[in-house]
Amino acid sequence: MDTTDLVYRADCPSRIVLDQIADKWSMMVLEVLREPQRFNAIKRRLDGVTQRVLTQTLRKLERNGMVHRKVLDGRVLGVEYSLTHIVKYLQGPFSILFDWTLGNIEAIQECQRKYDEQDE
Amino acid sequence: MDTTDLVYRADCPSRIVLDQIADKWSMMVLEVLREPQRFNAIKRRLDGVTQRVLTQTLRKLERNGMVHRKVLDGRVLGVEYSLTHIVKYLQGPFSILFDWTLGNIEAIQECQRKYDEQDE
DNA sequence: CGGGATCCAGGATGATACTG
DNA sequence: CAGTATCATCCTGGATCCCG
Numbered sequence: 001m002d003t004t005d006l007v008y009r010a011d012c013p014s015r016i017v018l019d020q021i022a023d024k025w026s027m028m029v030l031e032v033l034r035e036p037q038r039f040n041a042i043k044r045r046l047d048g049v050t051q052r053v054l055t056q057t058l059r060k061l062e063r064n065g066m067v068h069r070k071v072l073d074g075r076v077l078g079v080e081y082s083l084t085h086i087v088k089y090l091q092g093p094f095s096i097l098f099d100w101t102l103g104n105i106e107a108i109q110e111c112q113r114k115y116d117e118q119d120e
Numbered sequence: 121m122d123t124t125d126l127v128y129r130a131d132c133p134s135r136i137v138l139d140q141i142a143d144k145w146s147m148m149v150l151e152v153l154r155e156p157q158r159f160n161a162i163k164r165r166l167d168g169v170t171q172r173v174l175t176q177t178l179r180k181l182e183r184n185g186m187v188h189r190k191v192l193d194g195r196v197l198g199v200e201y202s203l204t205h206i207v208k209y210l211q212g213p214f215s216i217l218f219d220w221t222l223g224n225i226e227a228i229q230e231c232q233r234k235y236d237e238q239d240e
Numbered sequence: 241c242g243g244g245a246t247c248c249a250g251g252a253t254g255a256t257a258c259t260g
Numbered sequence: 261c262a263g264t265a266t267c268a269t270c271c272t273g274g275a276t277c278c279c280g
Contacts, residue, residue, distance in 0.1 A: 006222075008166050018148070086228075092216075093216045
């Protein structure tokens with residue numbers, strides 16, 4: 001281990017952050033929450049996520065101060081989620097990542113085909 | 121489901137890409153490989169990764185055309201990994217993400233403390 | 241050096257039912 | 261609406277041993 005590689009050290013606090021947000025659902029939630037959304041609205045947009053996993057993901061992001069949870073007052077229960085200010089800064093990079101996946105998907109799938117063909 | 125939300129649909133190819141790279145080790149490998157590195161060099165820099173998981177991660181990235189695997193000729197076995205050109209475009213956003221974790225770690229840990237204090 | 245093969249435990253996840 | 265609780269299952273990941 002090179003001690004100058006702080007971000008890669010297991011005991012570096014930033015690694016703990018990466019452990020938290022560097023997963024598929026967290027990234028997609030952060031992208032969806034460009035606009036504040038209610039629980040079921042988020043769930044509907046993230047095709048395939050279960051309510052259990054979405055709840056866990058939101059709790060994790062809330063714990064890390066990246067998402068704000070607000071109980072709406074009204075006759076029926078309603079909860080709105082939104083991004084906190086510290087995480088809004090990441091929206092640019094995230095958008096680039098999403099755009100990149102769309103722009104490179106064909107090249108990637110071609111690579112997958114070639115890779116899978118080798119000694120099938 | 122809003123059909124305009126292509127990137128969030130389970131059957132959208134880009135989701136498959138996110139499934140592949142949106143995880144902790146993949147992101148760190150892509151960051152480490154700014155400079156081409158040999159297997160054990162990568163392993164040493166990524167504190168805590170096991171050789172098995174690193175191998176799997178590299179294979180996955182190679183399959184998706186993001187990492188190039190090159191067997192070096194010499195008396196002993198040597199393998200060098202490097203980034204392919206399509207993924208180099210992501211280095212900017214990745215660096216921002218890494219810098220962000222370092223810059224916001226204190227605020228985040230403060231949020232964690234507050235969150236954990238609630239009704240301990 | 242750079243892995244592959246195997247075994248195994250623990251955590252993540254899906255399905256389902258229930259609730260303030 | 262927005263969750264919690266429980267259970268069965270699956271899969272990841274760690275540990276270990278071996279190999280060209």
